Each structure stands twice: as structure tokens, then as C-alpha cells.
């Protein structure tokens with residue numbers, strides 16, 4: 147897309163062409179003839195899945211639930227090939243959506259937002275892109291994802307490294323040939339746990355540098371048969387009804403039974419069955435796993451025992467199972483042969499709790515326990531989650547920048563709006579269920595609410611909607627209260643709290659009160675004449 151000097155005048159500008167941006171575009175294109183555009187940094191649609199193409203990348207929501215539900219025809223015509231889709235298949239799906247709903251003419255690709263300023267005189271957002279292109283829009287909607295800004299650790303000596311290094315979230319589009327390479331992988335979160343088995347297959351040698359040991363449950367990925375696909379399509383309505391009414395947007399209900407009210411023998415049987423089923427559903431084995439430490443211990447012990455059964459070397463097994471936080475209090479990974487990978491001859495684990503990284507040098511990584519010569523370093527070190535991608539856009543409201551407004555951590559109303567930033571909406575922003583839920587379901591809820599809101603504002607003959615400081619303070623308090631009723635904020639190194647990024651304020655960011663409660667809160671606000679907002 148070349149630079150044009152004229153400012154493009156719009157009713158709404160959307161930033162990002164992933165799941166959220168595409169659906170928001172589709173909805174607003176069909177509302178009151180609004181003029182809408184999407185700006186997207188990548189050269190195609192896809193968002194998270196455009197950037198995250200590291201070895202082993204795969205969604206850990208199930209394919210029939212990790213998709214839009216707004217169109218029966220779309221559900222009917224699209225065939226997923228596996229239980230969990232990989233990036234290529236998700237990208238094919240999103241490209242199909244872009245074509246099917248004729249969205250492409252309104253996508254401005256290869257265009258990165260540099261700044262967005264609210265102009266009080268015109269009551270419009272003035273947006274400037276890095277390539278000099280400019281937009282002016284009444285409504286500005288961010289659809290930038292929660293996990294899009296790479297967190298690359300500031301380790302002394304990285305610039306001296308003579309080999310190649312990559313962050314998993316910025317993986318080269320054409321892949322990386324790791325054959326014959328000695329690879330270091332730093333990080334054992336959801337990404338690292340997916341990547342290690344695949345890297346180990348490709349590379350001559352893999353050394354995994356683990357700072358905090360992590361739980362993982364087998365994903366049990368498999369090809370979907372025609373029969374399963376037909377069954378999912380036949381039952382689509384009832385499956386979607388579950389996803390739209392439960393706490394997490396996944397196609398299952400949480401077992402209402404408490405672990406602590408269940409006899410040991412029966413509890414173990416439920417865990418064994420959940421382990422065999424695999425996937426994130428393990429979290430739903432009992433109702434009290436995320437609210438009661440003793441209950442959580444029963445799940446944690448079960449998984450630790452599984453790790454020790456799988457991993458043959460006792461020292462490696464001890465390091466992998468020496469997990470310091472409750473199960474599920476950090477985002478729980480799911481895997482395909484992660485722990486089994488440590489039984490391979492070409493894989494080693496370095497326990498950074500025992501021997502921390504001292505520096506990187508020309509030839510590899512130096513820890514306090516020795517030197518590890520490598521050709522490639524893979525940083526699976528996560529993201530400046532939830533706020534990083536919003537703050538790097540340099541958004542400025544009536545009086546201050548978003549960075550200044552959020553200097554002590556993100557505060558907003560319903561996860562959707564910030565006081566002082568009129569007509570700005572943040573899809574799956576902090577303070578919304580987002581990352582604690584199956585994302586496409588949360589995205590659809592946000593997009594539909596924002597669309598209804600814009601429609602109502604315009605129908606009332608108003609031009610501006612802005613949340614009040616009081617409403618925002620009340621919501622922030624509520625977000626904290628519901629988080630504090632769970633074990634989630636008890637983990638020190640959690641990206642949910644921003645604790646993974648040095649200097650980032652530590653505030654529990656997602657809404658832990660459940661997607662069902664959240665949906666109700668949003669609907670009630672709209673039905674009650676946008677309580678907590680000012681329309682002008």
C-alpha cells in the first residue's frame with residue numbers, strides 16, 4: 147500500500163485484521179452504511195496466527211469451538227481437519243472469512259499505526275501510520291489481540307551472539323531450517339511446551355532452559371473423521387449454546403462437583419479420565435480447583451506424578467515436576483509429547499533455578515553451571531500481554547496519553563473503554579474475560595456489544611460516548627475483587643499480572659468473574675441506557 151497525502155475520512159477505523167478486526171469490520175460494514183476501514187501491520191489477515199508460526203504452534207482450543215459462530219452457513223461449510231488447528235489452517239479459515247464476507251476492499255495491509263490522537267475540536271480520532279498515511283475517524287476500535295507484543299529478555303551479550311536468534315511470536319514466515327543445528331530454547335510456557343518436541347525432531351540437539359517448571363496435560367490432537375465433523379455440525383446449535391452461556395466460552399461445562407467432596411478413589415478416576423480426554427478440559431475436572439489451594443493440590447499432585455512416570459532421568463524429572471504454583475493459576479499449557487521429549491538422547495534440560503543464565507556470548511549461553519554452545523537461540527519468552535500492543539500505538543485522549551492514564555496499570559470500564567478517551571473501544575482489552583476464555587467467543591461478544599453501542603449512540607442523535615471516572619473505578623475494583631476470590635493472582639511470575647515484563651505495573655489484568663457474568667454485566671449496562679457512560 148503506497149503513501150497517500152489525503153487523510154481518509156471514516157466513521158470507524160479498526161486496528162488489526164485478526165479474528166476481532168475482521169468480525170468488527172463485517173458488523174460495522176452492515177450498520178447504517180458506515181464507512182469503515184481496517185489497518186493491519188501484516189501483509190495479510192490472521193493477527194496472532196499471522197505472527198506465531200513457530201515449530202509446533204497449534205491452537206489449544208478445539209477447532210469446532212475456535213471459530214466464529216455468527217454465521218450458520220460458515221459453520222456448515224467449513225471443515226476442520228484436526229481436533230486442534232495449526233496456524234496454516236486458521237489462516238486459511240480467516241482468509242476464507244475475508245473472501246466470503248467480501249471484506250478485502252476495506253483492509254489496508256502493511257500499515258502500522260504510529261499514533262492516534264483525539265481531536266477535541268472535531269470530536270474525531272486522528273490516526274497516523276508509520277508510512278505517513280493518515281485517517282480521521284469518529285470511532286476508533288482496537289482489535290490488536292492480547293498476546294502480540296514480543297517479550298525479548300534483556301540478557302547481557304545477546305548482541306555478541308554469532309548464531310541466529312528468534313522470538314517465537316515473530317517467527318520468519320518461511321520457517322527456519324534447524325536441521326543439524328544445536329538449538330537453545332529459553333522458556334517453557336504454552337509456546338515452549340509446544341515447540342520443544344518439534345524442535346527436538348528437527349535439530350541435532352536441543353537444550354531447554356527452564357526458569358519455572360510448568361504443568362502440562364496431553365492435548366491428544368488427532369485428525370477429525372467425517373463422522374466427528376458431521377456430529378459437530380449436527381449439534382452446532384447446542385454446542386454453541388454451551389459456549390455462549392458458560393464461564394469460559396469452551397464447548398464444555400465445568401464439573402459442578404468439588405474435588406474436596408470427592409472420595410480419593412473416585413477423584414483419581416476423574417483425573418485419569420480427564421488426562422485421557424486431554425486438553426484444557428482437564429481444568430474443568432472439578433469446580434473448586436481454582437478457588438481452593440487444597441483442592442488444587444490434588445490436581446497438581448496428579449500431574450507431578452504423571453511427569454515423574456514419563457521422564458526417565460530422575461534429576462530431569464525432579465526439575466520438571468518441581469512446580470511452584472497452583473495448577474491453572476498460570477495459563478495451563480497442553481502438549482504433544484512434551485515430557486517424553488526429555489527422554490530423547492538429543493535433548494537436555496537446564497534448570498535455571500539451580501544454574502541461572504549469566505550471559506550470552508559469541509558461541510552460546512553461559513549459566514552459573516557451565517557453557518552451552520549453540521547455533522540458534524529460540525526465545526519462547528512470551529509477550530508484553532494485554533497492554534503492550536495498545537500502549538505502543540501512542541494513543542492520546544482528551545488530556546493525556548494512554549501510557550500516562552495506565553502508569554499504575556490498566557484501568558477501564560467493562561474492559562471496553564477508558565475515561566478521557568471518547569469513542570475508543572478496545573476489543574478483548576484488559577478488564578475483560580479475553581485470555582481466560584476461548585477467545586473467539588469473547589471476541590464475538592465484544593464486537594456485538596460495540597456494534598449495538600455505536601448503533602444506539604447514532605440512533606440517539608449523539609456523536610460521542612465516553613465512560614465516567616466513577617464507572618471505571620467501580621469496574622477496576624470489581625475486576626480485583628473477582629480475581630482475589632481465585633488463586634490466579636497468587637502466582638508471582640504470571641503474565642496475567644504483568645510480572646513477566648520488567649518495570650510493568652503489577653495488576654491482575656483479565657476479568658476472572660466468568661464470561662457469563664461479564665456478558666450479563668455488559669448487556670445490563672446497555673439495556674439501562676449505557677449506565678456508567680456519558681453520551682454527548
Ligand code: NAP
Nearest residue numbers: 204205206299333334335336337357358477526527528639
Ligand atoms: P509465557 O507463558 O509468558 O511463558 C514464557 C516463558 O519464558 C516462561 O517459561 C518464562 O519463565 C520464560 N522466560 C521469560 N523470560 C525469561 C528469562 N529472562 N529467562 C528465562 N526464562 C524466561 O509465554 P508463552 O509460552 O508464549 O505463552 C503466552 C500465552 O500465549 C499463553 O499463556 C497462552 O495464553 C498463549 N498461547 C496460546 C497458545 C495456543 O492457543 N495454542 C499457544 C502458545 C501460547 P517464568 O515462568 O519463570 O516467567
